[in-house]
Amino acid sequence: MSDDPREFWDRIYRARDRPHTHRPHPYLVDELTQAEPGTALDLGCGDGANAIWLATQGWTVTAVDVSELALERAAQSAEQAGVAARLRWECADLRDWTTSQTFDLVTALFLHTPLELDYPAVLARAAARANAGATVLVIGHYTLPPWAWDPDDTDGLFSAAELVSALALHAPDWQVRLADEVARTVMHDGQQSSVRDAVLHAVRGRAETSPLAAS
Numbered sequence: 001m002s003d004d005p006r007e008f009w010d011r012i013y014r015a016r017d018r019p020h021t022h023r024p025h026p027y028l029v030d031e032l033t034q035a036e037p038g039t040a041l042d043l044g045c046g047d048g049a050n051a052i053w054l055a056t057q058g059w060t061v062t063a064v065d066v067s068e069l070a071l072e073r074a075a076q077s078a079e080q081a082g083v084a085a086r087l088r089w090e091c092a093d094l095r096d097w098t099t100s101q102t103f104d105l106v107t108a109l110f111l112h113t114p115l116e117l118d119y120p121a122v123l124a125r126a127a128a129r130a131n132a133g134a135t136v137l138v139i140g141h142y143t144l145p146p147w148a149w150d151p152d153d154t155d156g157l158f159s160a161a162e163l164v165s166a167l168a169l170h171a172p173d174w175q176v177r178l179a180d181e182v183a184r185t186v187m188h189d190g191q192q193s194s195v196r197d198a199v200l201h202a203v204r205g206r207a208e209t210s211p212l213a214a215s
């Protein structure tokens, strides 16, 4: 196995002849459909389902991933969805990626990799770029479906509470709206399974200033 994340993830995407998923995560949809759109950062966007959905909701999205191939496919899907102008795809390794921009929403969905990645450090750097009133939404695997590479290997998987402390999302600077493991039904090649996702949903600053305050 290559320990270069670009090579590794390009190979994963090359082996797939279709996008991993066209559907945004249901929690993202439930929580953000009513939100006032602004600027968003999506970390490890993959082939773009979540970033593209955000763009269809009016968000201006910077989407970062290490796989050039995933980003090419994401850009094609964004063209087809008619929202390409609202998305900027950035090919970068998040281990050393930084930005001077700030955002109204920071998302990271299933930013998992078998290669070395200091997940809390990457998330903390991104959370530091959240504007006052911004939402940080991190969703990761907590349990894995039977068809995962190694369903029993939970190394590197964090509970939502572990992420809250690793990112030091404490009051009064942060309001944690949800930090829990949430069940989700998943399908793969006609097989159905139930998994639990670690969902961390936090808002920087006071609730009244959140773009979600009205939701």
Ligand SMILES: C[S@@+](CC[C@H](N)C(=O)[O-])C[C@H]1O[C@@H](n2cnc3c(N)ncnc32)[C@H](O)[C@@H]1O
Pocket (backbone or CB within 6 Å): 005, 009, 020, 021, 043, 044, 045, 046, 047, 048, 049, 050, 064, 065, 066, 067, 070, 092, 093, 094, 095, 108, 109, 110, 111, 112, 113, 117
């Ligand atoms: C499991 S996929 C999730 C993709 C997408 N967020 C989703 O929910 O479908 C993990 C993604 O993280 C990206 N990734 C892994 N390591 C990375 C790194 N060091 N820098 C940037 N992206 C990385 C991979 O290329 C891949 O697209």
